[in-house]
Amino acid sequence: DIQMTQSPLSLSASVGDSVTITCRPSQTINNYLNWYQQKPGRAPNLLVYAASFLQTGVPSRFSGSGSGTDFTLTISSLQPEDFATYFCQQSFDAPYTFGQGTKLEIK
Amino acid sequence: QVTLTESGPALVRPTQTLTLTCSFSGFSLSTTGVRVDWIRQPPGKALEWLGRIDWEDDKFYSPYLKTRLTISKDTSKNQVVLRMTNVGPLDTATYYCSRIRRFGESDYWGQGTLVTVSS
Numbered sequence: 757d758i759q760m761t762q763s764p765l766s767l768s769a770s771v772g773d774s775v776t777i778t779c780r781p782s783q784t785i786n787n788y789l790n791w792y793q794q795k796p797g798r799a800p801n802l803l804v805y806a807a808s809f810l811q812t813g814v815p816s817r818f819s820g821s822g823s824g825t826d827f828t829l830t831i832s833s834l835q836p837e838d839f840a841t842y843f844c845q846q847s848f849d850a851p852y853t854f855g856q857g858t859k860l861e862i863k
Numbered sequence: 864q865v866t867l868t869e870s871g872p873a874l875v876r877p878t879q880t881l882t883l884t885c886s887f888s889g890f891s892l893s894t895t896g897v898r899v900d901w902i903r904q905p906p907g908k909a910l911e912w913l914g915r916i917d918w919e920d921d922k923f924y925s926p927y928l929k930t931r932l933t934i935s936k937d938t939s940k941n942q943v944v945l946r947m948t949n950v951g952p953l954d955t956a957t958y959y960c961s962r963i964r965r966f967g968e969s970d971y972w973g974q975g976t977l978v979t980v981s982s
Contacts, residue, residue, distance in 0.1 A: 757926070790968040792910075799959055799975050800910065805968035843910055847967025850923045852900070854910040
């Protein structure tokens with residue numbers, strides 16, 4: 757299995773800040789890396805696919821980058837609705853594993 | 864418009880078999896390239912990928928659950944069924960189905976169904 761290591765697991769920031777979440781797979785996954793946002797009691801919502809492609813309708817303050825074994829999700833100018841939990845997932849090889857999640861909280 | 868909806872029992876007794884149905888609209892599992900995943904999330908924990916079925920009826924399972932899982936489809940009804948045998952308390956989770964797109968990303972999700980395993 758490909759293990760997905762996210763960091764940090766929790767993050768405290770203020771509205772207007774910029775934050776970066778990292779995801780490191782245990783082996784190379786080319787660019788088969790997806791990011792999801794999840795709010796309490798809701799299903800995950802796709803933000804970024806194939807490492808850097810923004811899903812339709814997702815605000816441009818979200819961006820993804822990386823390849824191989826090092827990926828990042830950056831949220832610039834945090835808005836109140838961005839405080840949520842973020843998961844990465846590799847879609848390179850089954851089982852299609854997820855990271856542990858990063859909980860972004862308001863400072 | 865793509866929608867997915869999970870349905871099934873909210874409470875299952877230990878050792879029983881859990882059967883969940885994912886009913887979808889807006890796409891067809893007979894179309895080349897279409898896939899549906901099952902994913903679960905124990906309360907307060909991370910997402911766990913369970914398995915996948917594709918348009919050719921190929922199935923892929925988590926190696927940790929492979930002996931207990933069966934995924935099937937009914938193309939005429941636009942449904943995918945997850946069957947999990949011999950459930951235990953650790954199977955308590957919200958179960959989601961999702962549609963899979965070209966790079967393997969889940970672009971549409973059901974709302975999820977919470978299943979509690981308890982005697």
